[in-house]
Amino acid sequence: MVQNMLSSTRLKEFRSVRENAMDTLIERIKADAKANDGVVSVLKNARFAVFCILLAMCFGIEMDEETVEKMDQIMKTVLMVLDPRIDDYLPILSPFFSKQRKRALEVRNEQIQFIVPFIERRRRALKNPGSDLKATSFSYLDTLFDLKVEGQKSSPSHAELVTLCSEFLNGGTDTTATALEWGIAQLIANPDIQEKLYSEIKASVGDRKVDEKDVEKMPYLQAVVKELLRKHPPTYFSLTHAVTEPTTLAGYDIPTDVNVEIYLPGISDDSKLWSNPEKFDPDRFVSGREEADITGVTGIKMMPFGVGRRICPGLGMATVHVHLMLARMVQEFEWSAYQASEKIDFAGKLEFTVVMKNTLRAMIKPRI
Template identity: 45%
Template sequence: MDFIDFCLFFPTLIFLRLWWRYWSRNASHRKNLPPSPPGWPLVGNLIQVILQRRHFIFLIRDLHKKYGPIFTMQMGQRTMIIITDSKLIHEALVQRGPEFASRPPDSPIRLVFSMGKCAINSAEYGPLWRTLRRNFVTELISPMRVKQCSWIRKWAMENHMKRIKTESVENGFVEVMSNCRLTICSILICLCFGAKISEERIKHIESILKEVMLITSPKLPDFLPIFTPLFRRQVKEAKELRKRQLQCLVPLIRNRRNFVEKGENNNGEMVSPIGAAYIDSLFKLEPATRQLGEEEYVTLCSEVISAGTDTSATTVEWALLHLVMNQEIQEKLYKEIVECVGKGGEIKEEDIEKMPYLDAVVKETLRRHPPGHFLLSHAAIKDTELGGYKIPAEAYVEFYTAWVTENPDLWSDPGEFRPERFLHGDGVGVDITGTRAVKMVPFGAGRRICPAWSLGMLHINLLLARMVQAFKWVPVPDSPPDPTETYAFTVVMKNPLKALILPRVK
């Protein structure tokens, strides 16, 4: 028996009787929960999940076939209600949005990085969340601000095109994901801090924020808090990582404050006018429930950069995978771009709205490869019912939205990549925000929909259009693209896409 087994076995024996008594005493409160796979005392279904030796999202694909559109997973002390049906998702998130708009408790490690849930994504439904979200919408994604910051996207896209051309010459191919992440991250850093910084610093920030996302993924103490003392090393590592996160972002915050308050710009990195950077609005924001300081600023800006970078870059990579594998789709998209702006014309943000096939390619990518198979965990604000079952206020309500896009009752040939379905097929008129109905919700729906979804769509469309206009993307000889999925905060390609680029004839 190794050390981990020892640590798991004996505490389990000690607490088994106490837990069983608790379980029996509170059985009446758990009546009428959705159906559940048989579980064990103390650990519920946790051991079965661990023994599967595959990611949770792949297990849920099997369980929903057996237990239906809504079922329960008892993961240690965490009760999870899994919802897979489009009508139930729409009812919960849109029709009864306020009832399911809160978030469940965070783990100790997550709280290290969220400053006690002081973040738009993790804040409980209430005054703090409303203040943070309202400020974000006004200061970062309003039409006026998007237009004002269009030069940032133009600058980043030009650097992107130069970089992939250089990489192609030096390596013989382009690795899509790393380049897209760097470009999107540079845009979001400039939007947040109003600063142009070197690629080395951008890569450093990106790597630290990636570490943050990975270290906050669920761990055993999240489900069985009695084991928390055994994970002191992980908590210590999280605190050390938080220090590194602060060390790389606080200087940007202080430089921006000096620029805003004193007009100082000693190193010339501050390029956005005062009031145009997201952090400028946070300096003067005063939520009723707490005071914001440098640590809260780091949390809020990191949230924007992390969420926007991964989802956008992942979507572009999946889109290019299908364009590489299906040259006919790629040529059809290229033809539309040329007809709109010409072979060498500049693609401006307003041009994106004139490219319906580009929009169809991106939407089909989001349908076939949603960045997350689950939405972020929700929680009911009080005990309620859904689908005829009880939903306790303390439960984690998990919306498995990937099944919605795979459901043959909603989509014809759901496994096929066919952008045309959004022009004249079952995708016509589909609302990706889920407001009218839920057929695909890549950004969530209702009160907790990603507030920057429209900005993300703009970045994805612009980047894809620029890359297809300039180059023809083809497979690397003897190394065809591999569509195998894996999970790394978002659902990504297990083997990152590499492709050859051939300059278009102008």
């Protein structure tokens, strides 16, 4: 995945896919507002746009809106039935969870039955170039068809391909969409930041649509996104780690046979590392007053994607999506609270990612 799909070179190949998804996002937001007296669901629309991009990257074939929504629903159902249960940790209790296991197997079967035809459609498109006019020149699936697994002579089975594709889709959809929901919420709660961001976008590109190349010339946009990732990392915990030999950290003995869970907000909200950490303040990065490397190479003050050799492979893709989508959404619309008298509720809850406890509904006003 890292070498063949998420390299900067490969990501550039899907630039037109991202541009089309951005136009779709703006049109869906407009339609949503028109149907609901100016009120839009940020998470729902952002999630659809990101999912469209990842589907094109994964399968390399175009899908209509109904198919995209069906695929999305199946993926969400898979995540829901795989929520951790107590019998995962205490297998002796597993007989009491037979109904849940049966339901999980049913969902898995539905997932395989639905996705395999798209896998085979891509396989046919590769064998007969030009036969599918809506197929892209490259996809993640292309790197998997002839993959040789150590100890196996055959290529991955249908079930294995479905799992690998699901991993790619689920890993990049909710994380990006929830980041955008938190981002818009912060811009609504801080209208001065929203206006400053819009002014930078206007000064940088004028009346044309923001392009992902423009992002490099927008230091304030980059600061807003970095502050967003500091305040609202996608999950409460990094991926589970372990030590390779017994060690001691902060006075605690850590043996080799335990899981090490790293609590991310404990780092990014630490007053010893940050001035006024509870405040959403992109200027901390613009002014040079504070700095942080999100990859953790030069030191760890925040780690929304993890750090080290096991850092999230989708870091580059995710940051491209968040920067571009946030810029387009602010360029096209002025965002405000659904009910002007109420403050935004920044309470979160853990699903697959940390989402807003009360899903954000916002008012939009097209920019003139």
